[in-house]
Amino acid sequence: MNPAIEVRGLRRVFRVRQGLFARPREVVAVDGVSFAVPAGSVLGVVGESGCGKSTLARMILGLMPPSEGEVLVDGQRLDTMDRRARARLIQPVFQDPFSSLNPRRRVRDIVAQPLAAQGDIPRAAMQRRVAEALERVGLSAEQGGRFPSQLSGGQRQRVAIARALVLRPRIVICDEPTSALDVSVQAQILNLLAELRRDLGLTYLFISHNLAVVEHVASEVAVMYLGRIVERQESEALFRDPQHPYTRALLDSVLTPEPGLGVPDVGLGDIMPDPANVPPGCRFHPRCPKAFAPCATQAPRLTALPTGQVECHLAG
Amino acid sequence: MTPLLEVQGLRVTFGTTEAVRGASLSVLKGETHCLVGESGCGKSVTSLAIMGLLARGGRRQAEVLRFAGQEIGGLGERAMSRLRGDRMAMIFQEPMTSLNPAYTVGSQMTEVLRRHRGTPRAQAVDRAAELLGRVGITAPGLRLGQFPHQLSGGLRQRVMIAMALMCDPELLIADEPTTALDVTVQAQILRLLEGLRRDLGLGVLLITHDLGVVARIADRVSVMYAGEVVESAPTAQLFGDPQHPYTRGLLACVPVPGKVKRGDPLGSIPGVVPRIPPGFAGCAFRDRCDHAQPACAGAIPRRAAAPGHEVLCTLQPGWAGRQAA
Numbered sequence: 001m002n003p004a005i006e007v008r009g010l011r012r013v014f015r016v017r018q019g020l021f022a023r024p025r026e027v028v029a030v031d032g033v034s035f036a037v038p039a040g041s042v043l044g045v046v047g048e049s050g051c052g053k054s055t056l057a058r059m060i061l062g063l064m065p066p067s068e069g070e071v072l073v074d075g076q077r078l079d080t081m082d083r084r085a086r087a088r089l090i091q092p093v094f095q096d097p098f099s100s101l102n103p104r105r106r107v108r109d110i111v112a113q114p115l116a117a118q119g120d121i122p123r124a125a126m127q128r129r130v131a132e133a134l135e136r137v138g139l140s141a142e143q144g145g146r147f148p149s150q151l152s153g154g155q156r157q158r159v160a161i162a163r164a165l166v167l168r169p170r171i172v173i174c175d176e177p178t179s180a181l182d183v184s185v186q187a188q189i190l191n192l193l194a195e196l197r198r199d200l201g202l203t204y205l206f207i208s209h210n211l212a213v214v215e216h217v218a219s220e221v222a223v224m225y226l227g228r229i230v231e232r233q234e235s236e237a238l239f240r241d242p243q244h245p246y247t248r249a250l251l252d253s254v255l256t257p258e259p260g261l262g263v264p265d266v267g268l269g270d271i272m273p274d275p276a277n278v279p280p281g282c283r284f285h286p287r288c289p290k291a292f293a294p295c296a297t298q299a300p301r302l303t304a305l306p307t308g309q310v311e312c313h314l315a316g
Numbered sequence: 317m318t319p320l321l322e323v324q325g326l327r328v329t330f331g332t333t334e335a336v337r338g339a340s341l342s343v344l345k346g347e348t349h350c351l352v353g354e355s356g357c358g359k360s361v362t363s364l365a366i367m368g369l370l371a372r373g374g375r376r377q378a379e380v381l382r383f384a385g386q387e388i389g390g391l392g393e394r395a396m397s398r399l400r401g402d403r404m405a406m407i408f409q410e411p412m413t414s415l416n417p418a419y420t421v422g423s424q425m426t427e428v429l430r431r432h433r434g435t436p437r438a439q440a441v442d443r444a445a446e447l448l449g450r451v452g453i454t455a456p457g458l459r460l461g462q463f464p465h466q467l468s469g470g471l472r473q474r475v476m477i478a479m480a481l482m483c484d485p486e487l488l489i490a491d492e493p494t495t496a497l498d499v500t501v502q503a504q505i506l507r508l509l510e511g512l513r514r515d516l517g518l519g520v521l522l523i524t525h526d527l528g529v530v531a532r533i534a535d536r537v538s539v540m541y542a543g544e545v546v547e548s549a550p551t552a553q554l555f556g557d558p559q560h561p562y563t564r565g566l567l568a569c570v571p572v573p574g575k576v577k578r579g580d581p582l583g584s585i586p587g588v589v590p591r592i593p594p595g596f597a598g599c600a601f602r603d604r605c606d607h608a609q610p611a612c613a614g615a616i617p618r619r620a621a622a623p624g625h626e627v628l629c630t631l632q633p634g635w636a637g638r639q640a641a
Binding site: 154182184186188191195198209215216217249255258260261264 | 469470471503506507510529534551552556566570572576581583585588
């Protein structure tokens with residue numbers, strides 16, 4: 001069986017001009033990323049802001065062409081697919097339910113929009129499928145008649161999920177789907193996403209900066225740093241025994257609600273990663289507490305792990 | 317010991333909307349008190365009301381609003397503005413919007429001292445450089461000449477903290493100071509706040525929605541819901557023996573690595589935060605509460621569950637333990 005998502009050597013370069021007369025500089029947002037997500041599983045993608053995780057999501061959704069490399073969805077190249085066929089296969093859920101819904105349309109029209117864009121679905125069938133999708137995400141028919149401004153943040157995110165599901169896609173790209181929500185609402189939405197995946201056999205790419213959330217939902221986790229995946233492992237192994245010092249630092253930064261433990265010293269110093277200025281050698285070395293001589297000059301090779309892979313001079 | 321900050325029966329209204337409905341809390345010198353709750357619970361409005369910074373249309377009433385033993389509820393705007401930035405300082409969630417983009421870090425930092433103390437420029441610059449060093453900024457001289465947009469989010473928040481410290485405040489109110497930051501930077505900023513509290517003996521009132529932050533940094537916690545403090549306790553006590561059904565629900569919602577098996581549902585609180593109509597009586601959580609009873613529509617008693625542990629609920633303290641047994 002084909003993997004639900006496969007990316008090969010994906011790279012995306014942005015040209016940015018800093019100042020009117022300055023020569024444009026190249027910012028490599030995603031740099032040589034390859035992975036495959038088996039159907040029915042959840043790949044969690046974690047990393048700090050600016051690591052390229054959202055750019056990766058946009059390329060997989062076909063919203064942005066890669067500079068190099070290719071994306072295969074269900075075994076087909078994304079760039080050879082028609083927009084409507086793509087929409088039937090893969091759908092997004094974004095972070096901010098406040099800006100991703102059209103404020104001037106009613107909920108049921110927002111959810112119907114992907115169906116309408118297909119152009120060949122009879123009206124009665126559209127109404128039926130919208131009602132089905134709303135029920136699926138726990139919204140009432142009465143709420144279908146409201147405007148987004150009349151709903152709470154959690155209800156709006158349910159609308160966004162209903163809109164993503166109305167075409168019955170097989171893959172959903174969730175980009176920080178709960179980051180704008182309160183913790184009690186976040187739990188409701190995470191439970192809903194888990195239930196939908198089980199019942200509908202969906203595959204998720206789940207992007208989040210919250211490692212505790214990723215640990216709860218993902219079967220496999222990819223850790224991104226300045227455009228590269230520096231470690232990828234099955235979720236359980238990654239959380240039990242992280243191999244990359246950056247993964248270790250991220251895990252140490254998670255503040256679990258356990259009093260008495262204090263605030264951890266992550267030991268990364270105050271240098272921030274800058275995608276316009278990627279360091280030579282291992283791109284993490286200026287912040288790495290374990291860096292040694294070769295890290296500053298040689299890029300680390302990929303080392304295989306029992307359930308994944310890591311890019312670090314200390315591995316192997 | 318006299319609390320550094322003492323608030324009793326604080327009410328804030330915007331027109332007919334009651335944002336804060338009788339909140340009480342106190343902060344001791346050298347203590348971090350966390351005010352935790354979800355959006356719309358009134359935690360930020362509480363902090364702004366204490367500082368006298370409510371938006372136009374906001375009305376504040378308080379039975380007691382005392383800072384360092386002095387009643388400040390009746391102070392006029394001029395007297396309050398002398399206190400603010402001087403003996404009580406505040407930092408906000410998004411440092412980019414609280415810093416003026418048109419001025420350098422140095423000129424914004426020194427302005428505080430020159431305005432409140434009339435300190436000469438050269439001396440104020442020295443003080444600014446010293447404090448930038450204190451908050452862990454390497455090359456303070458360079459940073460003083462830079463504009464806010466030239467700094468990363470973590471650096472900007474450090475600058476905000478340094479600026480808040482310019483006049484040696486006794487009380488620091490921090491409203492979601494790490495919410496906009498990456499997790500690794502969040503840990504660094506929290507460690508910094510923790511060090512300042514310890515070394516300078518600051519009283520810190522930290523507003524947050526994040527129970528992980530609360531557990532790691534607070535000495536005392538107050539949980540807010542719909543404009544009221546529903547539970548308040550020393551940190552270990554609150555996490556070890558939470559009494560209010562809302563506190564318990566909130567704690568169950570937080571995903572903790574290794575606690576809930578993947579695929580099993582997280583705990584959640586049904587429904588949404590209610591809108592509180594004028595003249596509302598009883599417990600605001602009762603429609604979402606598994607333990608609601610007819611008495612919850614009446615006056616709700618404030619009970620002591622343990623020394624320093626107060627809960628606003630009709631259930632008898634200890635109900636949860638007995639239920640488990």
